[in-house]
Amino acid sequence: MKHSGIRVENLMKQFGEGDNAVSVIKGASFEVEKGELAALIAPSGAGKSTLLMMIGCVLEPSSGKIWLGDTLVYDNNWSKADTRALRREKIGFIFQAHYLIPFLNVLENVSLLPLTNKQSEEQATQISSEFLTYLGLEEKLHAMPSDLSGGQNQRVAIARALATHPEIILADEPTAALDIERAHSVVKLLRDIAKSQKVAIIMVTHDERLLTYCDKILKIVAGKIETIDNRDFEEGQNNPVI
Amino acid sequence: MINLANKDIRHTLSKFIVTAMGVGMLLGIVLIMIGVYRGMVDDARILLSDIQADLWVVQQHTLGPFAESSRLHQDLQDTLKSFDGIAQTAALTFQNIQLFNRQNQAIRVLAVGVDPLGDFQIIPPHRLKAGRVLQAQHFEMVVTDKTGFQLGERLSLGRDTYTVVGVTEGTVSSGGDPLVYISLKDAQNVQFSYSNPRIRNDRARGQPTQATQLVNTVVAKVRPGYLPEKVGAHMNEWKHLTTYTHEQQTTILSKNLIERSSKQIGLFTAILVLVSGIIIGLIIYTMTLEKMKEISIMKLIGIPNRMVVQMIMQETLMLGSIAFVFGNVFAHLIYIQFPKRVVLLWPDSIALFFVILFASFLASLFGVYKVMKADPAAAIGG
Structure with missing residues (x-):
């Protein structure tokens, strides 16, 4: 049985009006199931960030539908006026840089969102510690982000994205600031997380070497999405379709 | 719940303290200015309260020895003793x-x-x-x-x-x-x-x-049961002198002599409070600008505006409060160096504290405005 993490139907985004109107996304439809890692690829300016912002409930689409898990969150209107609450409850974000809050330690960075979601301090600390331990950071719980390496910080950012048990994780070029070795380990980690935490992950990347770890490739072509199944290919072997 | 303001301040504690000290020195000057005014008022009354005269007799149509030149004959002190109701006199x-x-x-x-x-x-x-x-x-x-x-x-x-x-x-x-x-x-x-x-x-x-x-003047005390106003009015029937009661003489001193000075000091104080408020506002605005990326991230990942605004406001109020403490310490350390008397009163300090809290609250609105305008989308796409 399929467990949809995210489903998008005929999503469109147009900027401007009349003659000045520019359509960036022109009817994108795709689905990423829970447990899948999907790569979103396209040349610069093709609409990756726009699509990511729409799925992330940051930018309102012009039309279309978005499901996060079983919830229809957008159907020509947001289902919840407070899109920030939607993001907090259903989406985890990972960015190009770790963007941890510099004045909070590792544990506080991760537990901030669960606490905001009205979890008790004990619960939030426990969940956060578990994720940080899972990501090999049990020794660094009380370290400040400035005391960690880039790879460690990115793992803290992943723990932060996981801490609220989101339906999906949106990773915007999470390996952009890492060397290739660390980039590989982070993407492998994302794939393992997708499987073990049963979460759908969409990762924007420009690095084709990392696509081998992905279950799906979402390619933006002329404002639409071409979905390429990547599961039949062995690790380290590129899909010839790309 | 994690107190973001506390954490942020601890993270940049030395910078925060130095900033608070700078603002504190400004507030210290505000306190000194108020103290100078209090000193003026106090000074003006010292001699009057020490002498404790009920009546001040001066040359006719003059305001008395502190405001205008006044000359009387010394023997008036003996003449006045014959007045009904006068107990003691002194030239x-x-x-x-x-x-x-x-x-x-x-x-x-x-x-x-x-x-x-x-x-x-x-x-x-x-x-x-x-x-x-x-x-x-x-x-x-x-x-x-x-x-x-x-x-x-x-x-x-x-x-x-x-x-x-x-x-x-x-x-x-x-x-x-x-x-x-x-x-x-x-x-x-x-x-x-x-x-x-x-x-x-x-x-x-x-x-x-x-x-x-x-x-220059003859002062007098009236006998118990006599009203200085009535005795004075009776004396005024002598056409060559004017009398003032203790209260009238106090008014002449505080109204006629120090009113303009106090207005000037009051204006200076108001300007300094305004400048302090603007400086606190600018500092908070700059501190907020420095955190804009983090604020965008917080908004994007779902941290409610309320928490971020609370952080900005708490930081502003803490800056105002710590600056106020530094200002008091600074004022108490240097006031003695001033050539004229400076009177530092706790009620003035407490009043200034509330004014600064209010000014800090207004100042934090700069930062809050910036937070509200922060675009969470700025966090995506680098």
């Missing part, structure tokens, strides 16, 4: 003179001429820090501690030498000059007697050569 002179210390530095003082054997106690016992009050009719002087003169020191004044027989504490004129007390006879000589060449010149002109029987 006084006031004049600004310069004394020279051992380093030959000029010290401007207000000399009060009092009759050492008169009815009135012009120097209250609590003012006397060392020595005694005047007892001889000549060449004794009581000085205030601010002059720096010591007990037993001999000082030249006019053609004579005076001995310091007493030192008072905190006695100053309405203008902030230290007070010295000399006998009425000596004071009249200093104020009204002329030099020998002048006397010779006046004789040659056929003019009177001296007027040492004049005083």
